[in-house]
Amino acid sequence: MRCRMFGREVASPIVVGSGPASFDADAMIALAKAGAGAVVTKTINLEAAQNPTRHMVQAGAGTLINCEKWSDFPMGRWLDTELPKAVDAGVPVIASVGHTKQDAAACVERIEDLGCLAIELVSYDESTVLPMLEETRRRVSLPIIVKLSPNSPDLVAHARRCVDAGADALTACDSMGPALLVDIETGAPVLGGSDGRGWLSGAQILPFTLEKVCSLRQGLAGIDVPIIGLGGVTTCQAAIQMAMAGATYIGVCSAAILKGPAFVTKLNLDVDAWLSSHGHESLDEICGEVLRHLPQKEASYHMTWDEKTCTRCGRCVRSCPYGARSIDEEGVMRVDAARCRSCGLCVSLCRSLGLA
Ligand SMILES: Cc1cc2nc3c(=O)[nH]c(=O)nc-3n(C[C@H](O)[C@H](O)[C@H](O)COP(=O)(O)O)c2cc1C
Structure with missing residues (x-):
């Protein structure tokens, strides 16, 4: 289902979130061919990440726990090789940049010149997001998305500050945690890394993300800001819920890792079929539907x-x-x-x- 995203017509409302499914240009090209409306790069940082062994494991059906850091490519490789290749191949690229003002200053103009669709700013520390956003806004006119953390002490207030500072869209949210899994044969953490902790993503975090997206829509009522609902979408039913909670676009990460680009094709077809079977022509028509039912009145049921x-x-x-x-x-x-x-x-x- 074609739709408009940041002023461009794209193949679908599905956005593949930052992660290993989009670790390089070829992976991003495969996702775009499978029907992704946009693909977010693995997060680009001045330093290449060094990941511990065992940094991504399954934690129940459709669910992952990971302690993977940002991209293990240096920033130069993204700017010189991966981004130009993906953009030239026609991929609507959202370049994920983290995690400080210095990282943003080093690359956002090049990202704009290369013809990316948008920039997504992400940080582990909420206090660094606004300086990074202000620096990026000063340097580029490209649409800027801020990726929100589900651990934010006041998500709506933070989102409002980001919109006031020039964010054109929001991604809600990141993976959740910290989280821990224990190997019962050894007693050791299942994940590598010095503390064995990681971040939960995929099917099990859906209800949390739905609540965050709905709270953002309620708290930002009257502000027309697109939201990429990312966190827990592994089925068509989850994608429809995400739109009804208030998401403009449907983000997917873990499912695209576990099932590959074919998941994007299937999700797109399934969402299309669901919408037409319910008399809708686009996802916009159900965006924020749940808000019409809130607050709920106490009802007696039979x-x-x-x-x-x-x-x-x-x-x-x-x-x-x-x-x-x-x-x-x-x-x-x-x-x-x-x-x-x-x-x-x-x-x-x-x-x-x-x-x-
Ligand atoms: C293995 C793995 C690596 C990830 N790496 C990044 C990253 O580099 N930057 C980022 O912003 N988010 C990263 N994420 C978070 C995802 O973009 C997404 O926010 C999260 O997985 C929730 O979506 P999901 O439930 O569809 O997986 C990563 C997620 C996973 C599973």
């Missing part, structure tokens, strides 16, 4: 049960903490109204149950 689709598996009976569910000898699901607290758990577990 639980429904579809005897045709119920398999009598008994899951609703086992999982009800209040013992309010039972299946009688005729296979009819019974609810003990005196015990039921309308918590909603059974309805979320089974498609034969609903709320009216």
Whole structure:
């Protein structure tokens, strides 16, 4: 699904976030061919990163924990080789630059001259973001995206300061943590690095990112700033939720690492199919949909049960903490109204149950 991004028509609203899937020009070209609307480079810094061994491991389905630093290419290689190659091949490149004013000063003009689509500024320390942003704004007219940290003590206030200082868009958010995994055979951390800690990304962080994106939309009401919703999108359903929470574009990183560029093609097709099956022509039409439902009013619900689709598996009976569910000898699901607290758990577990 083609759309506009920073004044350019691009192949889709999918933005591949900074990470190993975009570690060099060839990887970025493959992602663009697969249908990415834009590809963010691995973060460019004055110094090439040195990563510990075991810096990226799976932490449950579709989820990663990593202690990978920024790009292990020196800045010169990006400016002289990788960026020109990717831009010449037609990739809409967002150059990720971190983590200080000095790093930005050393490369942002070259990035603009090379014809990149935008610059994304990222830092581990929130206090360095504004100086980096002001320095970049002074030097280039290219769109500037600020990547926000989910650990920000006041995300909305920080985002507002960034917009006031000239940020054209926001990426929400980065991976979450610090986090730790333990190898139960050795007792050692699963990740390398001196402290064994890393950052969580992928499927398991989706609800956190959705909340951040929604809070940004609520807190920045009236400010028309594009948000790249990045964190936890590994399925079409997650991408649709991300848009409904308020994201303008759909960011993906871990899923593109784990499944390769084909994931981008599939996600694009699946999102397209979902939108048309729900009567929508573009992602814009559902952007921020959840805000229309907030604040929610307390409602009394009537639980429904579809005897045709119920398999009598008994899951609703086992999982009800209040013992309010039972299946009688005729296979009819019974609810003990005196015990039921309308918590909603059974309805979320089974498609034969609903709320009216
Ligand atoms: C192995 C790995 C390396 C990453 N490296 C960077 C990086 O260099 N710069 C950056 O801004 N974000 C980096 N990220 C964070 C991602 O861009 C993204 O914010 C995060 O993974 C959440 O998105 P996801 O849940 O779709 O993976 C990295 C993520 C992973 C998994």
